[in-house]
Amino acid sequence: xxxxxxFSVFSLLFIAAxxxxxxxxxxxxxxxxxxxxxxxxxxxTALLIxxxxxxDGSYDNIVDSASCFALNFPYTVEVNGIQITIDSKEDLHVxxxxxxxxxxxxxxxxxxxxxxxxxxxYSEEVINNMDELRALxxxxxxxxxxxxxxxxxxxxxxxxxxxxxxxxxxGSVTVNSDRELRLFFKELDDDDLISIDFPITLELYDGTQMxxxxxxxxxxxxxxxxxxxxxxxxxxxxxxxxxxxxxxELITECPWLVNEVERDAVSQTDQYFEYLMNFTEDGAVTxxxxxxxxxxxxxxSRITDHGILLNLEFDVLVDFTLEWFVYEIEPGKIKLFxxxxxxxxxxxxxxxxxxxPNTLREILLECAWVIKKVKNNGEExxxxxxxxxxxxxxxxxxxxxxxxxxxxxxEITTNAQGRLVMALxxxxxxxxxxxxxxxxxxxxxxxxxxxLRNDRLKFDIEGTAYELILQRVCDDTxxxxxxxxxxxxxxxxxxxxxxxxxxDGEVDETQNYMPxxxxxxxxxxxxxxxxxxxxxxxxxxxxxxxxxxxxKVYLNAGVEGELIELTDDWDFVSMxxxxxxxxxxRIELKSYSNSNASYDVLVFEKx
Numbered sequence: 001x002x003x004x005x006x007f008s009v010f011s012l013l014f015i016a017a018x019x020x021x022x023x024x025x026x027x028x029x030x031x032x033x034x035x036x037x038x039x040x041x042x043x044x045t046a047l048l049i050x051x052x053x054x055x056d057g058s059y060d061n062i063v064d065s066a067s068c069f070a071l072n073f074p075y076t077v078e079v080n081g082i083q084i085t086i087d088s089k090e091d092l093h094v095x096x097x098x099x100x101x102x103x104x105x106x107x108x109x110x111x112x113x114x115x116x117x118x119x120x121x122y123s124e125e126v127i128n129n130m131d132e133l134r135a136l137x138x139x140x141x142x143x144x145x146x147x148x149x150x151x152x153x154x155x156x157x158x159x160x161x162x163x164x165x166x167x168x169x170x171g172s173v174t175v176n177s178d179r180e181l182r183l184f185f186k187e188l189d190d191d192d193l194i195s196i197d198f199p200i201t202l203e204l205y206d207g208t209q210m211x212x213x214x215x216x217x218x219x220x221x222x223x224x225x226x227x228x229x230x231x232x233x234x235x236x237x238x239x240x241x242x243x244x245x246x247x248x249e250l251i252t253e254c255p256w257l258v259n260e261v262e263r264d265a266v267s268q269t270d271q272y273f274e275y276l277m278n279f280t281e282d283g284a285v286t287x288x289x290x291x292x293x294x295x296x297x298x299x300x301s302r303i304t305d306h307g308i309l310l311n312l313e314f315d316v317l318v319d320f321t322l323e324w325f326v327y328e329i330e331p332g333k334i335k336l337f338x339x340x341x342x343x344x345x346x347x348x349x350x351x352x353x354x355x356x357p358n359t360l361r362e363i364l365l366e367c368a369w370v371i372k373k374v375k376n377n378g379e380e381x382x383x384x385x386x387x388x389x390x391x392x393x394x395x396x397x398x399x400x401x402x403x404x405x406x407x408x409x410x411e412i413t414t415n416a417q418g419r420l421v422m423a424l425x426x427x428x429x430x431x432x433x434x435x436x437x438x439x440x441x442x443x444x445x446x447x448x449x450x451x452l453r454n455d456r457l458k459f460d461i462e463g464t465a466y467e468l469i470l471q472r473v474c475d476d477t478x479x480x481x482x483x484x485x486x487x488x489x490x491x492x493x494x495x496x497x498x499x500x501x502x503x504d505g506e507v508d509e510t511q512n513y514m515p516x517x518x519x520x521x522x523x524x525x526x527x528x529x530x531x532x533x534x535x536x537x538x539x540x541x542x543x544x545x546x547x548x549x550x551x552k553v554y555l556n557a558g559v560e561g562e563l564i565e566l567t568d569d570w571d572f573v574s575m576x577x578x579x580x581x582x583x584x585x586r587i588e589l590k591s592y593s594n595s596n597a598s599y600d601v602l603v604f605e606k607x
Contacts (some may be wrong), residue, residue, distance in 0.1 A: 008362065031183070037215070038163055042190035045215050048222045050185050053178040054120040054148035056603050057140075062095055063109065066137035068115045068148075072124070076112040083112075083506075084598055094592065096330075106378035120148055121186060122179050126225045150226035151205040159197035159522075160184065167193060195528065204228070244303040247326065251279045251310075252299075256334070257450065265341025272319070274460075275418050278351065287317060292416030297321075310336060320344070351452040352420050357412040359419050359450060360457075364391040364412075367474040369457070370542060370554070372569055375467040382567040386540035386554040389470065399426065401556070402523040420449040422459060446451075456547035473544050484551065489543045491575060491584035492520040492604075500586070500605035504565065504597040512562045517607065528557060539563075543572070553589055570602060 004262040005519050010104040039045050041432040057070035062084070064071055074087045079098045086092065114128045117136070158181065162171045175181045199213045202221055205228060208476075212218045222292070258275040276288040279299055297314035308326040324336035324344065351359075367387040374381040390398045390605045397410040402461040408426035415421050423446045447459035447468055455472040497520070499513035519527040526539035540556035557592035570589035577586045585606040591598045 006304045024128060032214075038167060038193045039215055040190070041188035041192040041194060045219045046185060046194075048149070048219055048226075050182060050225075051147050051391060052149045052152060052154065052222055052431065053182040053185075054177070055118055055122055055182070056148055056150050056288070057118075057120065058093060058150075059089055062099075063111065064117075064133060066133075066140045067142055068140035069119045069136065069396045071111075072116040072118055075115050078112065080108055080111040084596070112426045122182055149222060149226045152201045152222055154181065155201035155203055155209065158200050161195045161197065162188075163193040163195070165191075244301060244308060247308050247329075248281075248301060250329070251299075252281050253396060254348045255333075255353040256346040257349050258343040259342065259347045260343065261319060262341060262343040276349070276419070277567055278353070285312065287314075287320075288417045290417065292418075319574075323555075347450070349419070349450055353418050353448045354454070355414075355420055355598075357414060357420060360422070360452065361412045363452075363457070363472075364410075364422075365393070367472050369470040370473050370544070371468070372456075372471045372546075373469040374465070375465075377465040382556065382564065383559050384543050385567055385569065386555075386556045388473070388524070397424065401538075402525040403538050415448065420452070424448065456559065471544065471546055473542070485543050485545055488551070488553070488572065488575060488587075489520075492543070493522075493543070494583065496607045497587075497604040497605055499566075499602065501601060501603040502565070503601040505593060505600065509562075510566070513566075518562075518604065526555065528558065528563065553587075565600075568600075 006335070055070065056067070057064075058067040059072050061067060063077060071086075073084055076083060076085050077095065079095050082098060084091070084094055086095075095109065111130065111133070113127055115133075116124055116126050117133075118124050125136075127136070135253070153495070156176045157174050159172060159174045161169055162173075164170050173184060175184055178512060191229075196215070196218070198213050200218070201209050201211050201220075202223055202225075203209050210221060212221050224580075235413050242296075243332075243553050244530035246553045256277045256279070258272045259269075259279065261272045274290060278286045278288075280286075283298050283300055285297045285299045287297065289295070295314060295316050297312060297317065297320070299313075300311045302311075303308050306325070309323050310326055311323040312320050324338050324342075326334065327333040327337040332348040334346045362549045369391070371384045374384055387401050389400055391401075391410055392398075395409045395411055397408050399406045406426050410425060411423045412422060413421045447461060449457065450460050450467075457470045457472075459468040459470075460466060497518045499510060499516065499518075501508070502510050502513055515531045517529045517531060520541050521527060524540055524542050526541040527536050528539055529536045537558065539558060540552040540554065544552055546552050546553070551573050553570045555566050555568060555570060557566040559567065568591045568597070573588040573590050574585050575588075576586035577583070583606070587604045589602045589604075591602075592598075593600050
């Protein structure tokens with residue numbers, strides 16, 4: 001929650017900097033200003049700058065249904081009877097996951113008051129009940145027609161200068177965020193003169209950057225960009241309001257795997273599971289079944305007041321032939337719906353179809369690969385979390401937990417659909433506990449590649465509900481240029497640790513872990529000692545930065561007893577430094593729990 005006192009101090013310092021009027025020679029020399037270098041605080045260019053730096057309140061519309069303000073973190077909501085604390089933008093995904101868990105239920109969200117909101121000009125107000133919030137929300141202009149400009153952003157820092165009526169410099173300030181720049185303008189009078197220290201950089205909505213060198217170029221850049229993107233000022237957190245053009249680009253960008261099919265309220269998923277659909281810009285769609293047979297059809301799309309409709313027509317695939325409403329789009333997934341109990345869910349599979357096998361071979365050979373997740377029927381299998389694959393030349397692969405290592409063979413091929421396949425063989429003993437084999441009666445199995453990235457790979461097994469996700473782990477330098485992974489690892493390896501807190505959602509279960517002492521050793525081996533018996537058992541630990549840029553701490557403490565609760569890929573939260581002892585002595589982790597739709601918290605403290 002933002003602090004009003006801090007804001008007041010900031011404002012006083014800001015005004016002091018702008019009203020400082022000592023001799024001119026105390027300021028750095030500037031080129032002589034002219035009409036194009038200085039602008040008036042009430043000019044059209046200044047107003048464009050203010051609109052571009054406005055606080056965008058649309059990111060939390062799933063909560064407040066208002067784009068002209070946003071709720072200050074942290075706050076608490078109750079979603080379908082489940083209470084959740086929202087600490088960051090990322091936590092809003094939890095609400096969407098609960099809403100999406102059941103497609104045909106009625107979703108209810110209640111905000112726990114009081115809350116504080118921040119408006120587009122960064123002013124704040126305390127709201128005590130839903131009536132007050134609704135009254136303010138009704139004043140917002142939705143649908144992208146409000147004043148704020150979201151399709152272009154400033155790249156900071158930016159230095160600005162102020163002038164008196166005679167165009168003599170009176171002050172300068174460097175701003176480092178939209179908030180600081182907007183507050184800078186808020187403190188000016190309409191006839192105040194300012195200038196910007198050009199050149200400055202702007203970033204467009206698609207990530208491209210441009211440099212501007214004058215006020216005229218700046219105004220033109222903002223004007224040209226302000227209508228260039230969908231600002232998504234609505235309640236639809238998953239951006240289901242794609243324009244027709246964006247939808248057509250999305251559906252033709254990659255092939256799509258069929259994840260789920262329901263026709264006339266009867267599930268047809270087993271029949272069509274992982275059929276591969278490929279849409280082309282000329283309106284053709286081809287479908288490959290699991291044995292490689294190709295079925296041809298056509299597709300078209302249109303937009304209505306209720307969203308986008310996708311029309312599919314096949315001579316053979318009658319269960320797909322229908323005009324479908326696109327009722328949800330999320331990263332890598334499209335959900336289609338039609339009245340009468342009809343549903344199709346498609347999953348994007350970019351780069352895994354008709355690719356050269358050497359592409360995947362070279363990626364696997366580059367670094368080690370750590371098991372992030374193994375799932376069966378949606379349930380995670382924790383036994384292999386943090387185990388490490390090393391793929392070597394001549395088809396040799398090892399799987400290790402730091403203590404035991406299994407050696408096997410690997411090969412990359414393609415199946416009848418043209419999808420990349422990773423074939424693995426481990427040992428001759430079908431009961432080998434270190435094998436990654438879902439079928440205990442077979443030692444040979446194939447994993448179909450379903451998502452290909454340079455630092456993250458996702459596989460599944462044809463005809464089963466098994467899923468495997470691997471995270472690339474190279475040495476610390478290229479994988480972690482900031483060095484924070486190495487810093488966390490070094491701190492954890494320096495001494496022994498106890499669990500100072502473990503909360504399963506809102507339930508404090510710290511006492512269950514009081515008998516244990518944890519040591520984080522070489523080769524990613526975690527030693528867990530029970531104080532009552534002195535017995536030590538081995539586990540696995542890792543620190544890495546994942547493909548989304550998040551710092552993660554993998555802990556595999558076993559799959560029996562209370563220690564199974566600690567086996568997870570935890571989000572790194574913080575690490576505290578003790579100035580007296582000159583060491584890190586506290587580490588906080590958190591992990592979202594699907595079972596109770598809240599965050600688990602784990603805190604280690606050094607002995």
